[in-house]
Amino acid sequence: MTRRIVVGVDGTDTSFEALRWAVAEARTHGAIVEAVHVWQMPSHGRRDDVEAAAQTDLARAVALADVGGLSHPIVKKLRCGPVSEVLIDAARDADLVVLGRRPQARTKRLLKGSVSDSVARRARCPVVVVPSSPSGMTLSG
Amino acid sequence: MTVRRLLVGLDGSAGAQRALEWAAGLASGTDMEVVVVHVLTYGTELVRDMSFETMTNWRRDLAADLEGAWTELLRGPGAAVRWRSVLVESDSASSGLMQVAAEVDADLLVVGAQGHGGLVDRVLGGASYRLTHLARQPVVVVPRDRQAG
Numbered sequence: 397m398t399r400r401i402v403v404g405v406d407g408t409d410t411s412f413e414a415l416r417w418a419v420a421e422a423r424t425h426g427a428i429v430e431a432v433h434v435w436q437m438p439s440h441g442r443r444d445d446v447e448a449a450a451q452t453d454l455a456r457a458v459a460l461a462d463v464g465g466l467s468h469p470i471v472k473k474l475r476c477g478p479v480s481e482v483l484i485d486a487a488r489d490a491d492l493v494v495l496g497r498r499p500q501a502r503t504k505r506l507l508k509g510s511v512s513d514s515v516a517r518r519a520r521c522p523v524v525v526v527p528s529s530p531s532g533m534t535l536s537g
Numbered sequence: 538m539t540v541r542r543l544l545v546g547l548d549g550s551a552g553a554q555r556a557l558e559w560a561a562g563l564a565s566g567t568d569m570e571v572v573v574v575h576v577l578t579y580g581t582e583l584v585r586d587m588s589f590e591t592m593t594n595w596r597r598d599l600a601a602d603l604e605g606a607w608t609e610l611l612r613g614p615g616a617a618v619r620w621r622s623v624l625v626e627s628d629s630a631s632s633g634l635m636q637v638a639a640e641v642d643a644d645l646l647v648v649g650a651q652g653h654g655g656l657v658d659r660v661l662g663g664a665s666y667r668l669t670h671l672a673r674q675p676v677v678v679v680p681r682d683r684q685a686g
Contacts (some may be wrong), residue, residue, distance in 0.1 A: 497669065524675050528674060
């Protein structure tokens with residue numbers, strides 16, 4: 397059975413690090429990478445604009461990834477909803493979930509927890525949290 | 538980035554065993570080295586009314602667990618994992634694991650979703666989760682009831 401690696405992509409540099417890590421891991425094991433971008437319904441503004449922006453972010457991140465040596469092209473998935481829940485759902489049949497570590501204030505993390513905490517607590521498969529690259533590899537320009 | 542050396546935190550808990558199983562599966566038959574680590578935390582284990590002798594025995598027992606019962610699956614027939622163990626003292630499980638990770642130049646840290654700490658740890662987020670926010674390496678959190686395979 398082909399292994400599935402689900403990676404959360406949100407257009408940030410750290411999520412790109414997560415995608416790079418996932419791709420490297422997939423290359424070793426011949427796994428399928430699914431890049432999942434979760435977007436949120438805006439409280440104001442146009443839904444279509446937000447969705448289109450999310451689609452662009454996802455396409456851009458995937459296009460920038462070095463897919464050499466991958467046995468399957470990266471699968472792009474755009475989802476709308478609460479981030480942790482959607483990721484946990486997307487990871488239901490996955491072998492591994494890969495998330496970028498978001499920089500966050502300690503107090504906020506202790507009070508509210510983070511997406512990666514909540515996914516790691518509840519996902520049925522192992523969850524990898526990837527720190528941002530010390531070399532400062534960036535996506536945003 | 539191929540993983541060359543991964544570190545697994547062990548504390549005798551079922552959660553830590555799941556982490557070790559996952560790590561062994563990843564490393565089996567490869568050149569990857571698995572470093573199993575137990576952190577003796579001053580707060581919970583050492584600063585009690587403990588004589589020097591008790592402390593020495595405790596450390597010896599933990600070292601025996603680390604080389605014995607806790608790592609049995611690495612030594613069974615057909616086990617093809619390159620590994621070694623490290624017993625380290627630190628003020629917290631997460632800082633001890635990060636210290637060893639730096640010393641052995643680990644590429645990946647593997648911990649169980651449960652284990653590594655008592656009630657205080659759980660209230661404050663747990664050692665495993667603290668690691669995912671602080672470690673310089675990617676951290677894998679392995680669930681206790683993970684799917685087979």
